Amino acid sequence: MGIVNVTPDSFSDGGRWLDPGRAVDRGLLLAEQGADIVDVGGESTRPGATRVSEEEELRRVLPVVRSLAGEGVLVSIDTMRARVAEAAVEAGARIVNDVSGGRADPGMARAVARTGVPFVVMHWRGQSAGMDGLADYTDVVAEVIGEVARQMDAVVSAGVDPSQVIVDPGLGFAKSRRDDWALLASLDAWSALGRPLLVAASRKRFLGELLADPDTGEARPARERDAATAAASVLAAAQGAWAVRVHEVRDTADAVRVEAALRRRGPAAPRPAPTAEALTAGARA
Template identity: 70%
Template sequence: MSTLNGLPEWDRCAVMGVVNVTPDSFSDGGRWFDTTAAVKRGLDLVADGADLVDVGGESTRPGASRVDEEEELRRVIPVVRGLAAEGVTVSVDTMRASVAARAVAAGATLVNDVSGGLADPEMVPAVAAAEVPFVVMHWRGFSADMAGRAVYGDVVTEVVSELRTRMEAVVAGGIAPERIVIDPGLGFAKDAGHDLALVAHLRELHALGRPLLIAASRKRFLGHVLAGDEGAPPRARERDAATAAVSAIAAYEGAWAVRVHEVRATADAVRVARAVGAAR
């Protein structure tokens, strides 16, 4: 597997557990809003097999409005500090440079920015100064209006091209190439068909030459698949088996990590994928 400066080296696809410290996440909003509950949740995810824990204080579900900076800091920093104090490898999920810098100071070792540094012009300089790995996700705009941006001629080709352009900008901004992770941004300015096409063509993303993070957990395209043509999609929390299926595919196709809300099934899935890959 690919390695990143400042992070452990795993012999298989890593499992990134999600802790949403928000009242309005599409998946589990409000369940871990209290700091103590959020830290406990992170530790429980590690016990279930998470290799690292991604802490976020701002919902990026479709249509979500932004939280203000002080509130995001209030939500995130105590949880990052609490988990890091317990020896957990912590990622911070934020689009704000101030939150990223404070989280790294509190013990985070990875910055996961769904905008790839586009939302805040100070993000790339802050991450470059912090010398930590940075997730560059494919992003076309904020959640409030991203659905209208889901227009592609060839989604795989365009996502790869736009990610390459963004990677080059991030490197030009001072972040070392060996610290970059890429994420195709499933569900962000994409419909179900776009998401499925990207999952089907993960090998094309490897052409970018950087570790690949896949964040499919509980997303709408899985609900669409499970519902079929006529049915109503199951609730987000009823999509964990489907999530584990994508995790197995991603792991088999060489992803560096998968980001999931419920860890145990995915932890099993990536181990099976590694064993099958080893038997090729």
């Protein structure tokens, strides 16, 4: 899953793809480089971020979703708003990726149920402006899985088919760096939920702090964390992740292919380009 942030303030690439034309070009490039899904978002969820209006979010994402879908790209919409999700699906998006797992907007689960598309339920404890203060766990792996399981139950009760649900541990969201590492080391535990697992470690703070300058202690800048992102993605793939969400696709796609070849004990035939139907069916399997 390649990321296109149509925002001025995302933590690693804010403003680079704010222009709709540039955002579309970026999405097409990510697909060309090996992204099976392009995730389009119009609202930053970086730590401390404040929310944009619904109208502004719609203005940012809909032209990009419509253009990419028109070019045959499998698009997911990264939003916490039901109205944005429904409008994006109408414009051609095939997945709804909600970092709040349906908690930020009471209408989200019903909206997703109406569309019938796969729905990413991420672990979330609160809005970005105050989420760092919510990282309080005794057993982070068990508690995060338990909270996502309860949110799955909530969205299913609101009408979402269980087969639509994809889960995400929410690395970096209301998590300390130690929490992120503990979750990354225990991704196989998510098999207990019986749903596909999306892992989004790309360029996040726990990687920047790992790579900090040994003399100053300053974290590695976000755009210089892509090799570490590829390593984290391989670790996720080895533990059974369904997809990894990344800013730069090519190196991570290559790294994941190496892991897959090792698991098969040898190379496979070149992979054909996946269809939207095959990918969404895979999310529901």
